[in-house]
Every structure is written in C-alpha cells, then in structure tokens.
Amino acid sequence: MSNQPLPSPTQDFSAWYNDIVYRADLCDQSPVRGCIIIKPYGYEIWEGIKGALDMRFKATGHVNAYFPLFIPMSYLQREAQHVEGFSPELAIVTIGGGETLAEPLVVRPTSETIIGESFAKWIQSYRDLPLLMNQWANVVRWEMRTRPFLRTAEFLWQEGHTAHATHDEAEEETLQMLDVYADVAVNVAAIPVIKGLKAESEKFAGALRTYSIEAMMGDKKALQSGTSHNLGQNFAKAFNIQYLDRSNQLQHCWTTSWGLSTRMVGAVIMAHGDEKGLRLPPKLAPHQVVIVPIYKTDDEKSGVMAAVESIKKQLVSGNIRVWVDRREDLSPGFKYNDWEMRGVPVRLEVGPKDVANNVVMAARRDMGKEGKRSLPQENLAASVSALLDEIQANLLAQATAFRDANIFDVKTYDELKQVVEAGGFARGWYAGDSSDDKRIKNDTQATHRCFPLEQPGGGGECLLTGKQAEKLALFAKAY
Amino acid sequence: MSNQPLPSPTQDFSAWYNDIVYRADLCDQSPVRGCIIIKPYGYEIWEGIKGALDMRFKATGHVNAYFPLFIPMSYLQREAQHVEGFSPELAIVTIGGGETLAEPLVVRPTSETIIGESFAKWIQSYRDLPLLMNQWANVVRWEMRTRPFLRTAEFLWQEGHTAHATHDEAEEETLQMLDVYADVAVNVAAIPVIKGLKAESEKFAGALRTYSIEAMMGDKKALQSGTSHNLGQNFAKAFNIQYLDRSNQLQHCWTTSWGLSTRMVGAVIMAHGDEKGLRLPPKLAPHQVVIVPIYKTDDEKSGVMAAVESIKKQLVSGNIRVWVDRREDLSPGFKYNDWEMRGVPVRLEVGPKDVANNVVMAARRDMGKEGKRSLPQENLAASVSALLDEIQANLLAQATAFRDANIFDVKTYDELKQVVEAGGFARGWYAGDSSDDKRIKNDTQATHRCFPLEQPGGGGECLLTGKQAEKLALFAKAY
Known part of the structure; x- marks a missing residue:
C-alpha cells in the first residue's frame, strides 16, 4: 500500500510487472521454490475466469471429474514423446507414511496418462462415445525460471480430456474448445487473441496437432493463453483406449486435451495494465x-x-x-x-x-x-x-488497436529481425521446419508462435528459405 | 450397470456401501494406493456441497485464496502437537526437476503452518483483524485403511483460516462456522447433525478446542462430517502472528481453522441410501x-x-x-x-x-x-x-426420526456397552478423561464423539467413573 509510483511499463515492463502483482495485492511470495500464494484479490479474478469457462464447458456437453494428484512413474513412460517432454520438470514423491515407496509417484504435470488408463476401462463401444470430461486441478512442473502467474512450479488450471470415434470428431472438438478459449479471452477478459496451429517444434509432447490462442502483451511480446490438442491415437494406443464400432470391430479412439491456467491472470495484468497499475475488465473485476x-x-x-x-x-x-x-x-x-x-x-x-x-x-x-x-x-x-x-x-x-498496430508483415528474414528487435509480431509466408524455427529462435529470441487459422489464401515465398510457402506464420518474443 | 440387487444394507452395510459407490457411478478405483477417481456423477454432488458452502463463507465475510501444495518439512515441526499428529501420514517429495531437494517438501495434509507464516507477514495491527480466509484444495494423508469418500489418501476439501484479536472473537468465529456446516448438512444435504465439543482425546493436533458436527449413518454409526477448531494462540506463537493493539502493544493473535471435505459425499450416501441404491436430496441431486x-x-x-x-x-x-x-x-x-x-x-x-x-x-x-x-x-x-x-x-x-430413535440415554458403563453392541449412539453424564476415553474405545470400539452443545443443564453421576459430571457425552462406533 505504498504510494510510490510503479516502474514505467514502457521503460521496464518486466520490473513493472514484478511490482504490480504485489502492489495490486494479487499474490505474494511463498517459502516454496517457484510457488506463489494467490491472494484473495488475485484468486477472485481466477474465479471469474473459471466460472466463465465452466459454464461454457457444461453448455458444450462436458462434465467435471477428479483424478488423483499422483501418477505412477510407469504411466508417464508409456507414451514416448510425452515422458521425454515432461521428465525434466517432475516433482516426485518417494516417501509415504514413513516408508520408501516401491514405485515413486509423480505429482501430475498434466493428467493424460492417468485419465487415459480410466478411459480405457470406461469405453467399451461406440455408444460410450464421445466421452467429454474436464478437471479443475493443480499441477506441478519444476520450472527453472518462474514468474508470478506466468510460470510457476505449481499452478491451477483446467484440463479437458475427451475421446471420440474418428479423427474428424476429435479435430472438431479440439477446435470447438479453442473457440471457447477465444470467446472467454475476448468477451470476458477483453483480450483479443489469434487462434492458430502450433508448429511441430512447439506442439504438446505426444500430440498430433496443438492449437493455441496467442495474445499480445503491453510490451508487444506474445503470451500463449490456452492450448487445445488433437492427440490423435497416440494416447489411445499407449493406454489401449478402444471401442467396438457399429460393425463390431475393435478400434482405437481419437482423443483430445485442452487446458487454460492461472497464467490467464497474468495475461489480464499485462494486456491492460498501465503506469498507474492494473486495469481490470469489469466482467472479471472483484470490485466493479x-x-x-x-x-x-x-x-x-x-x-x-x-x-x-x-x-x-x-x-x-x-x-x-x-x-x-x-x-x-x-x-x-x-x-x-x-x-x-x-x-x-x-x-x-x-x-x-x-x-x-x-x-x-x-x-x-x-x-x-x-x-x-x-x-x-x-x-x-x-x-x-x-x-x-x-x-x-x-x-x-x-x-485490439494496440495489437493490430504492432503486427507487421515481413517478407525477409532481415525484416523479421527488425520487427522482433523493435518489438511486435512478425507475420510472413513461411515454409521452414523445426530446425528453421530453432535457428530463428537462436538468432532473434523470437519463437514461431503459430500458423494463424485465419489465412489470406494463396501463397508466397518463404521469408527464410525462399521456398514456396502456403501459410503465413507468426513470430514473436514470448513469455 | 448390472441389474443385480445390492447387498442388503441391514445385513451388511459395509458391503452395501462398497458396492453402491461404484454401481451408482460416483467413483472408480484408481491405480494409486488409497486414492479414488471421483466420477462426474459423484463430483457434481461435491460441486453442490461446495457451492452451498462457498456462498455462506462469502456471506459471512470470508475470501478465497490459494496457498502452495508443498510445505517445507521444517514448518510442520514448529508446532509440536501438530507435527506429532500428522507425521505418520505424510507424503514427501524428495526429488524435483531431476535433483534431490535440500529440504524435502511435504504434500500438505492441511495448511495451518504455511498459512500461519503468511498471516504473520500480512498482519501488522488491529486494523488488519479479523483476517478471514478460505481455501478450496486437495490434501494428502497417507491413511493405512481407506474407503471411497470416507477416508482416502488424497481428498478434496475447504480449509478456513482466520485470525482475531481476542480469544472470544476466535471462539465466536469457530462456532459461527460450525453453524454454517450444520446449516448445509441439515438444509442442503438433509442430514440432521449434532453440534458438539470434541473431547481432549479427539481434538485436532494443535488446537485449543475442536468442535464437530456428528451425523448418524444408516448402520447407526457416527460420521464426523465437519470440524471447526479454535487454535488459541498455539499457531500464532509458533509462527509469530502478532498485531499492534489500539494501545500500541504487540499481541499474539488468536486463530481458527475449519474444514469440510468430500467425506460429506459419503455421508449423503450412508444417511439416505436404501436397498435399491442411493437416495439423493433434491438440492444436491445432479439430476433432480x-x-x-x-x-x-x-x-x-x-x-x-x-x-x-x-x-x-x-x-x-x-x-x-x-x-x-x-x-x-x-x-x-x-x-x-x-x-x-x-x-x-x-x-x-x-x-x-x-x-x-x-x-x-x-x-x-x-x-x-x-x-x-x-x-x-x-x-x-x-x-x-x-x-x-x-x-x-x-x-x-x-x-431425523431414524437418528432420534437410535440415541439412547445410558446411566452405566454396562448400558453404554449394550447400546454400542446393539447399534446406536449412547448418551450419558460423563466426567472421564482421555485415558477413560481410550479405555472405552478399547473395550467397545466406540469413541467419545462429543459433548453436545445442547445440554439439559444440571448434572449427574458419570456413567464410567461415578464422579459428579456436568455434561452429557455421546459415544458411538464411528467412521
């Protein structure tokens, strides 16, 4: 409650953010590495986001359930990319009730595996499909560099998990939930977002395709604010999620998962805040x-x-x-x-x-x-x-005006570098692969945010490789 | 979805319960020892209980916050009785991000300690009091014998934590929240409850006084369905929760905590179910x-x-x-x-x-x-x-009729034994101490449930010791 001015967001956005989260009473530091305490004023913003999402999940036929916090280590290992993606970030329980556990338990970093095991049990035939579930939960990822709300070792989120009979139905669900996220971002949090397809280099560990909503923060950096994954049959095969189709043939299901977290509170702060502090959209403001x-x-x-x-x-x-x-x-x-x-x-x-x-x-x-x-x-x-x-x-x-004024069309790698250097999203025709994405990241610190779903059609010359490209891609420094 | 009849609740209540939780699709077994999966139909009952409580917490001036899942081991050790009470039940994280942690982290069994640390920071003067917070969270207690909803290694609950200037204000809060629990039990879950003071032998580890609501299940056993603790200055002293009073003197606060968990779903099942299955009170029924x-x-x-x-x-x-x-x-x-x-x-x-x-x-x-x-x-x-x-x-x-027909007034230990043996709550004048409670438990398996808050006044001869007793006590076998 000091009356000292905040650091200027235009001069030092990072210092501004680090100050505002405490000064606006949203959170506090905790004695646990990488974890924050979400104070009532911050928690109520999350409750607003949660309520808006939950209503929409239920309206689209999803039901809430709750799965265990702990996951047997062996479960994570069943899907190869998945375990590789999460291994460095795990918190592991090795002692329970005073005794060393025979099999260590992982504190869930996400629940695809333990939910996959249940889906395999619950799904017998096409009549059981689609299975549409959501879970509100805490998850833990042992991040090395953490920032309040944006990246914390423990965070709160929802994770939707669904199973379908066909690829197309799973894809439709994946995109439907992306729309739900965009709806809440735009119409509740007042944050314009770009819906897009993640590049191979940026997709979820174990997914066929990952979609995201990308928002521009006050420092012109990108924040991925929600992701929706078509998991294909990868988890269905790893966990034997199968169903008897109408002609009595055993088929693997197609599954999806999608998540949005307390990171969204960070998005609200950084999309709207100014030199005087927070500016809360009325629909989320604890006190309007x-x-x-x-x-x-x-x-x-x-x-x-x-x-x-x-x-x-x-x-x-x-x-x-x-x-x-x-x-x-x-x-x-x-x-x-x-x-x-x-x-x-x-x-x-x-x-x-x-x-x-x-x-x-x-x-x-x-x-x-x-x-x-x-x-x-x-x-x-x-x-x-x-x-x-x-x-x-x-x-x-x-x-929206701020964002639109800071998206720049680029034709060459040099132009991309200039945009990224000056601040903003660079948009251009792109036909690069994962190693090209990596090169851009190493050179510029900008990451391949997505291929926006809204495309002009036609094509053009890839800004990096010069090959013919069919899609515009978005690059930006990101949180 | 088998159409086999359930085991008879009058013949084998335990088998009936173990069957009904799965047959009514409330939960499923999980691959993690002592943990269940709460299925959508069970979770929606919990959402109903949660909504009813949350509304009442907010109406009585409480705000929600969220504290870390992990608690440094050293925190639990600061309050002597508290660590003793919880030590045998802890799940401990020893590895994070691939490395052995310098200080192991306990998965919270309850959050008095980590919240106490924050309260010490947040409270400066009498103007900051009372501080009224609640947290919706998962907690873990490594129980040896578990039963769906009634006793699981991980469960969902709310834990209220408040700080006050005086003993009397803390006591008033403790009793107010007990009333909130009773209100929800009676008027939402349709379960009559007895509000009472826990005996010394049964109180919370570190509390001055514990109050509970006790309900009678269909097998005439007791279920403690919610507890409210006046923690005195124990945690305030262990965590230096102090305030400057109006005359500028530093004083220790008086704190309370109170919790109600997914155990309440078990209470709903066991208080109302019959030979055909569940009977849900309309206010909690997912489908009315x-x-x-x-x-x-x-x-x-x-x-x-x-x-x-x-x-x-x-x-x-x-x-x-x-x-x-x-x-x-x-x-x-x-x-x-x-x-x-x-x-x-x-x-x-x-x-x-x-x-x-x-x-x-x-x-x-x-x-x-x-x-x-x-x-x-x-x-x-x-x-x-x-x-x-x-x-x-x-x-x-x-x-209510069932419960009232199964509470029996007893004058002697023999009568108590007969009641407990036949099934029901035994109520009698009692002046025993913790070792007497223990003796009764060893002899009869019945525990001292509480001294009901509603007392006839006067006094009588203690059913066990023959001493003059001022209060009626309630004894029963319990979950």
Whole structure:
C-alpha cells in the first residue's frame, strides 16, 4: 500500500510487472521454490475466469471429474514423446507414511496418462462415445525460471480430456474448445487473441496437432493463453483406449486435451495494465465499483455515509459488485491511487455537495480526468451498468488497436529481425521446419508462435528459405 | 450397470456401501494406493456441497485464496502437537526437476503452518483483524485403511483460516462456522447433525478446542462430517502472528481453522441410501428429475419424444435439473432400476396414454408404489418443484426420526456397552478423561464423539467413573 509510483511499463515492463502483482495485492511470495500464494484479490479474478469457462464447458456437453494428484512413474513412460517432454520438470514423491515407496509417484504435470488408463476401462463401444470430461486441478512442473502467474512450479488450471470415434470428431472438438478459449479471452477478459496451429517444434509432447490462442502483451511480446490438442491415437494406443464400432470391430479412439491456467491472470495484468497499475475488465473485476466517501466533519460524515449506504444498496440490487472504502486514516487521494493500482473499473466519489445535489462523481479507470462525470443518484444502477459495459468494450478496443498496430508483415528474414528487435509480431509466408524455427529462435529470441487459422489464401515465398510457402506464420518474443 | 440387487444394507452395510459407490457411478478405483477417481456423477454432488458452502463463507465475510501444495518439512515441526499428529501420514517429495531437494517438501495434509507464516507477514495491527480466509484444495494423508469418500489418501476439501484479536472473537468465529456446516448438512444435504465439543482425546493436533458436527449413518454409526477448531494462540506463537493493539502493544493473535471435505459425499450416501441404491436430496441431486420415455412402435416414439422434449423444456425453464434417458437398447424397467440406484429424486414416465391425456406419471424415489401419481402436463414445473421440496423435507424427516430413535440415554458403563453392541449412539453424564476415553474405545470400539452443545443443564453421576459430571457425552462406533 505504498504510494510510490510503479516502474514505467514502457521503460521496464518486466520490473513493472514484478511490482504490480504485489502492489495490486494479487499474490505474494511463498517459502516454496517457484510457488506463489494467490491472494484473495488475485484468486477472485481466477474465479471469474473459471466460472466463465465452466459454464461454457457444461453448455458444450462436458462434465467435471477428479483424478488423483499422483501418477505412477510407469504411466508417464508409456507414451514416448510425452515422458521425454515432461521428465525434466517432475516433482516426485518417494516417501509415504514413513516408508520408501516401491514405485515413486509423480505429482501430475498434466493428467493424460492417468485419465487415459480410466478411459480405457470406461469405453467399451461406440455408444460410450464421445466421452467429454474436464478437471479443475493443480499441477506441478519444476520450472527453472518462474514468474508470478506466468510460470510457476505449481499452478491451477483446467484440463479437458475427451475421446471420440474418428479423427474428424476429435479435430472438431479440439477446435470447438479453442473457440471457447477465444470467446472467454475476448468477451470476458477483453483480450483479443489469434487462434492458430502450433508448429511441430512447439506442439504438446505426444500430440498430433496443438492449437493455441496467442495474445499480445503491453510490451508487444506474445503470451500463449490456452492450448487445445488433437492427440490423435497416440494416447489411445499407449493406454489401449478402444471401442467396438457399429460393425463390431475393435478400434482405437481419437482423443483430445485442452487446458487454460492461472497464467490467464497474468495475461489480464499485462494486456491492460498501465503506469498507474492494473486495469481490470469489469466482467472479471472483484470490485466493479469502489465508493470513496469524502467528508471532514462528523456532521458531513453522517450525511455522506447514509448516502453511500443507499447507493451501495442500489448498485448491489442491480447485481453490481461494489466495495465501500471505509478506511478512516487515509486521505481520499491516497485511496484513489490505491484503487487505481488495483484496477477497479469505476470509482464513485461521494462528498457533501454530491449528497446535497443527489449526484455522485464517477471516474473511469480506463480514462483520465476527461472521463469524470457527475451522475444522478436516481437510476444509478442502470447508468453504472452502462458505464461498465462501455469500459469493457473500450478495454477490448484499446488492446485490439494496440495489437493490430504492432503486427507487421515481413517478407525477409532481415525484416523479421527488425520487427522482433523493435518489438511486435512478425507475420510472413513461411515454409521452414523445426530446425528453421530453432535457428530463428537462436538468432532473434523470437519463437514461431503459430500458423494463424485465419489465412489470406494463396501463397508466397518463404521469408527464410525462399521456398514456396502456403501459410503465413507468426513470430514473436514470448513469455 | 448390472441389474443385480445390492447387498442388503441391514445385513451388511459395509458391503452395501462398497458396492453402491461404484454401481451408482460416483467413483472408480484408481491405480494409486488409497486414492479414488471421483466420477462426474459423484463430483457434481461435491460441486453442490461446495457451492452451498462457498456462498455462506462469502456471506459471512470470508475470501478465497490459494496457498502452495508443498510445505517445507521444517514448518510442520514448529508446532509440536501438530507435527506429532500428522507425521505418520505424510507424503514427501524428495526429488524435483531431476535433483534431490535440500529440504524435502511435504504434500500438505492441511495448511495451518504455511498459512500461519503468511498471516504473520500480512498482519501488522488491529486494523488488519479479523483476517478471514478460505481455501478450496486437495490434501494428502497417507491413511493405512481407506474407503471411497470416507477416508482416502488424497481428498478434496475447504480449509478456513482466520485470525482475531481476542480469544472470544476466535471462539465466536469457530462456532459461527460450525453453524454454517450444520446449516448445509441439515438444509442442503438433509442430514440432521449434532453440534458438539470434541473431547481432549479427539481434538485436532494443535488446537485449543475442536468442535464437530456428528451425523448418524444408516448402520447407526457416527460420521464426523465437519470440524471447526479454535487454535488459541498455539499457531500464532509458533509462527509469530502478532498485531499492534489500539494501545500500541504487540499481541499474539488468536486463530481458527475449519474444514469440510468430500467425506460429506459419503455421508449423503450412508444417511439416505436404501436397498435399491442411493437416495439423493433434491438440492444436491445432479439430476433432480429423470424422464423415461415409453414406446413400442416408431409412431408411438415420435409422439412420446415430442411430449418429452416439451416437458423437458418446461422443467428446465423452471430451473429444474432434468435428464432424459434416451437409451434405445434398454427396457423401461431396467432404466427404472438404474435411476433408482443413482438416487434421482423424481422419475417421470411418459407413454402414449400419458401423451393422449396430457399427463405424466411421477414416481418418488423416497416412496414406493404408493407415491406414484399422475400429474397434468400443465404447470408441471410448479408441481414438480413442490414435489422436490416435499422429498427434500421427507428425507430430512426420515433421517431425523431414524437418528432420534437410535440415541439412547445410558446411566452405566454396562448400558453404554449394550447400546454400542446393539447399534446406536449412547448418551450419558460423563466426567472421564482421555485415558477413560481410550479405555472405552478399547473395550467397545466406540469413541467419545462429543459433548453436545445442547445440554439439559444440571448434572449427574458419570456413567464410567461415578464422579459428579456436568455434561452429557455421546459415544458411538464411528467412521
């Protein structure tokens, strides 16, 4: 709650981020390496994301289940690419109830393997398909370099796991869930995203194809915000997930998995935050409105607080999430800064004059002084709701304009290097393979983000190899 | 989905329970010792309990947060009784990212210690109090004998953690949360509970006082269904949780913790189930209503299914959770048994005659054939809602009557033994200490469940020691 200014996001985005997560009370450091404590204000943002996703998962026919935290080591080893992908990152339980375990247990880095084993048991015939499940869980990946929300050893996420009769149905599911992620990113978190296909070099360990949503952060770097994998028959073959088809033939299933994590909280911070702190989209803001009472004398106080109570009541009954800042020992100015730091979309100031005139002064977090206006107390819930809708739309519009202004079409490797150097996404025709991706990464620190699903059609000369390319690819430095 | 009858709950309750959890599709065995897979139908019951609790936690001023899964071993050791209580049950991570850890990490059995450390950091003065937090999490206790939902190595729960300025405020919080648990047990899960104070021999490792809600299961054994602890200053002293009071003196806080787990799903099964399977209270039932269409010819089918769709729509718009059993290859009779096994409160049968007469046949899971009645399709949402309310009330009434008929007042140790032997709760004046509790347990397998909060006053002769006793105690065999 210091009133020191934040580091400038344009000068040192990384320092700005590292400061804001603590100053806005989203999280705290923990005594466990690479793990954070998600504080209530940060957790409530996650609850908002979770609720928005869960509703959409259920509407598309998925059900929630819960599988064990621990996975026998041998399970991970059954799918060759999978174990290779995760081995360096595992946390392993070797002692239980005072005794050394015969088979060590891995703390799940993801649950494809243990869920695959169950699917094999539960699926007998085509009648059992599709099987559409989701799990809300914590997972652990022993990351070497961690950052709050973006990369932590333990994180919270959901992992969807489904099984289908055909490749095409699995592909349809994979893309449907990618759409769900994009819907939540755009329409709830107000973050524009690019849906795309991951390159071979960047796909999930064991997947046939990985899709992702890629967002641009305030420093013009990319953040992969959710992934959806068509696992083909790889896990079905490793775990014997088979079904009898209509002609009584045994077939391997086609499976998918898809996940979105507390990393999304980091995306919200970095897509919308500014030099004053967080800016939360109203749909995710724990407090959509904060009321700051202003008074000097006890007399003023009683009039102001009575008005504040009645305003609060009005807003609450309009389903608006309101917080009254009743702190006695802090000045209004300090409180303004504090709530700006925490990104509350609308601040209502209520002083003796406002009470006398039956108005409140409303300030928008997404605008400066020019956004301030006096609102009648009458029908305040409706006018504040409208204001919240405007702010939600404006944050999305600002983030979209910023992103679009920072995607550059490149024709040559030199152009790509210039874009990456200056900051932004480089988009160009590309026919490179995994070793080319690697070369670009080594040269420029930019990674092959995706082949966007939206393509202009036609083709062009590959920016790197000069070969004929059929797809545009996106390159950027990324989190 | 076998149609074999269940083992009789009156003859072998344990076999009945072990069968029903799988047959009703609540959970499955897992490849990990002592861990279960919570299947969607079981998980949705937990989601119902979770939602009911979370709403009440928030209404009483608590906020959710998330703390790390792993706890440094040294933290557990700071509170002497606490480490002693949990040591035999710990799962320990010794390897992370391919390397042996300098300090092993414990997979949390509960989070008092790591949360205590944070509270010490966050609390400075009386202005920061009370601090009211809750966490939804998985925890691990390496239990030797496990049973689905009742006792598993990993389970899901919530753990509330709060800090207060005084003993009395902590005590008030402890009792308030006990009331919240009782409210959810009685008014959501339809399980009558006895609120009580745990004896010294049964309290939480490190607590000043532990309170619990105790429920009676169908075999007349007790199930502790939620606990609330006044931790006194034990953890505050172990973790230096201190605050400056109004006169600027440094004081240790008084803390509480309280938890309710997926064990409650086991309570629902065992409090309401019967020889045909589960009986779910409507407020927790994933499907409150199942519709079974009945037809023979294609012609009949099209008329019936059209009616079924319109009935479903009507119920859904009345906020009733409905499932249509569209399975083609199963007889209505098989489906009736199947949904009785899964405890769906109301079954609606829709055949050609019902369609012709604009009615449906409604069967109640809490009653036999005498409960069947024909309902007009007009205003069906209202009549079914009323029926669900009746069923909810009836399950609570039945469980209450059963429990009250099986609590026996005892004056002597012999009487206690007889009650415990025959089955039921024995209630009597008691002035014994921990070693007396132990003796009773060794002799009878019954444990000292609690001193009920509701006491008649006065006193009497201790059933065991003959000393003057001021409180009635409750003894029973327990899960």
